[in-house]
Amino acid sequence: MTDAAMSTLFVTKLYRARLAEAAALNARLLASCLAIAEADKAGQAWSRAHGYKGYTSYASLDDLTTRDPAFADLKRALDPHARAFTQALHLDLGRRKLALDSIWINVLAPGGTHSGHIHPHSVLSGTYYVDTPKGASALKLEDPRLPQMMAAPPRRADAPEAEQTFVYLAPQAGDVLMWESFVRHEVPPNGARRARVSVSFNYRW
Numbered sequence: 001m002t003d004a005a006m007s008t009l010f011v012t013k014l015y016r017a018r019l020a021e022a023a024a025l026n027a028r029l030l031a032s033c034l035a036i037a038e039a040d041k042a043g044q045a046w047s048r049a050h051g052y053k054g055y056t057s058y059a060s061l062d063d064l065t066t067r068d069p070a071f072a073d074l075k076r077a078l079d080p081h082a083r084a085f086t087q088a089l090h091l092d093l094g095r096r097k098l099a100l101d102s103i104w105i106n107v108l109a110p111g112g113t114h115s116g117h118i119h120p121h122s123v124l125s126g127t128y129y130v131d132t133p134k135g136a137s138a139l140k141l142e143d144p145r146l147p148q149m150m151a152a153p154p155r156r157a158d159a160p161e162a163e164q165t166f167v168y169l170a171p172q173a174g175d176v177l178m179w180e181s182f183v184r185h186e187v188p189p190n191g192a193r194r195a196r197v198s199v200s201f202n203y204r205w
Helices: 022-039 041-049 069-088
Strands: 014-018 054-056 099-108 114-117 124-131 139-142 166-169 175-180 185-187 196-204
Touching: 014 069, 014 166, 022 041, 022 069, 022 099, 022 124, 022 196, 041 054, 069 099, 069 124, 069 175, 069 196
Parallel strands: none
Antiparallel strands: 014 175, 054 099, 099 196, 114 185, 124 175, 124 196, 139 166, 139 185
């Protein structure tokens, strides 16, 4: 058998970081998230109508960074990470740059889930974790090639993370995760005894 070469092509990157200011910022964010969740009647109604167990401001509020200084501080902390991820992806933005397009609160009650989805019309998507109690649900990411695999056999259970069809991540409070917006992801049932609180966001070009 002649020598063979193996290359890795079309890699899907995941950005993981921990905010240096997480401890102080999270105390403020948690208080703000819970207060807004209690006051936002439109968001509560949307969450009930769409089977979201808990609360999300996804469809009701688009002004968090001007409504509350804690979210403005979070944006300032996220922007350098978005720039670093953009560089790692070798994106050619020309004279333009990515900008935070939307940001919203997720207060996922015990037993709550968020079904698989992507974020159209965005370049980067991600979540910052404010409160992740013991047993809080993971983030599940799906191999973007899955719809094209057709009759391919499943991956072995001992396959490395980069070769798995689904990857489950268990972030901690203070962690930020970012991925390209075409990556399908979901949140399995929250097994904690109290709400899992996070802030999700999109960057557009």
